[in-house]
Amino acid sequence: xxxxxxxxxGLTAAVLSAAACQPEEDESEEDTFQxxxxxxxxxxxxxxxxxxxxxxxxxLAMTVDGRSFLAEDAPENAAEEAVFxxxxxxxxxDPKLYLEGCPESRIEVPEVKNKLGNYEQDxxxxxxxxxxxxxxxxxEELTEAGENDRVHPDETAEQYALTETLVIRADWTEERExxxxxxxxxxxxxxxxxxxxxxxxxxIYEWGFM
Numbered sequence: 001x002x003x004x005x006x007x008x009x010g011l012t013a014a015v016l017s018a019a020a021c022q023p024e025e026d027e028s029e030e031d032t033f034q035x036x037x038x039x040x041x042x043x044x045x046x047x048x049x050x051x052x053x054x055x056x057x058x059x060l061a062m063t064v065d066g067r068s069f070l071a072e073d074a075p076e077n078a079a080e081e082a083v084f085x086x087x088x089x090x091x092x093x094d095p096k097l098y099l100e101g102c103p104e105s106r107i108e109v110p111e112v113k114n115k116l117g118n119y120e121q122d123x124x125x126x127x128x129x130x131x132x133x134x135x136x137x138x139x140e141e142l143t144e145a146g147e148n149d150r151v152h153p154d155e156t157a158e159q160y161a162l163t164e165t166l167v168i169r170a171d172w173t174e175e176r177e178x179x180x181x182x183x184x185x186x187x188x189x190x191x192x193x194x195x196x197x198x199x200x201x202x203x204i205y206e207w208g209f210m
Contacts, residue, residue: 064092071131078202079166079193080134086204087172091126093119103203105160128175137167137190150208151190160205162194182210 060071069091075081082101089098095116099107106112118124142148157165173186190208195201 067091067125067127069126069129073131073133075134077136077166080136080168082193082202082204083134083168083170083191084131087129087131087170091129093122093125095119101203103160103205104199106205124176124178124180126174126176128173130173132171132173132186133169135169137169139167142167142190147190147208151192151206153192153206156192156206157194160194161196162205163197165192165194165205166202167191168193 060074062069069088071084075084085097085101088094089101098115098119102112137145139148139153142151151167153165153167156162168191169188170191171186171188175184187210189210191204192206192208193202194205195203
């Protein structure tokens with residue numbers, strides 16, 4: 001029994017010694033590249049690219065009962081997604097989705113009640129919708145484009161006690177059998193999106209003139 005024990009111990013020691021002598025494997029190029037990119041990502045300033053790591057995973061195209069929705073430009077931040085979601089709710093005429101994005105302070109206003117009533121009656125249903133572009137616009141760009149009378153981010157921020165605001169421009173084309181007041185065709189609109197201290201979700205608080 002002792003002989004077997006010594007043989008076993010000797011074999012184990014030999015295996016461990018051989019393993020210890022094995023040279024360490026060199027890091028693969030893939031591992032090295034991953035470490036490099038992770039380091040560079042960590043070095044990026046969130047002030048320069050505040051939405052650099054924003055991920056959007058919703059569908060950009062769908063067909064429902066022969067009606068079509070297509071987004072040629074995906075949202076690049078949460079404010080742009082708020083605008084995208086409102087148009088998706090409009091296309092689907094989905095009251096739950098619409099109310100999820102609606103600020104609580106606006107739920108009882110006549111515009112919202114009218115929209116929900118239209119959804120219930122299948123009025124102004126969109127047959128074809130193409131969202132061409134979503135763009136976050138600075139106040140300076142808004143002024144330079146002569147569009148600063150379309151939306152009023154400062155007044156909106158004060159009215160709703162917004163801690164952050166962003167102005168989003170949407171360009172789209174729509175076709176409805178029963179058009180809304182601005183008609184079918186191509187359109188552009190500015191939105192003031194924001195969030196409050198109590199509600200950190202980005203929502204639309206002002207719809208600009210068209």
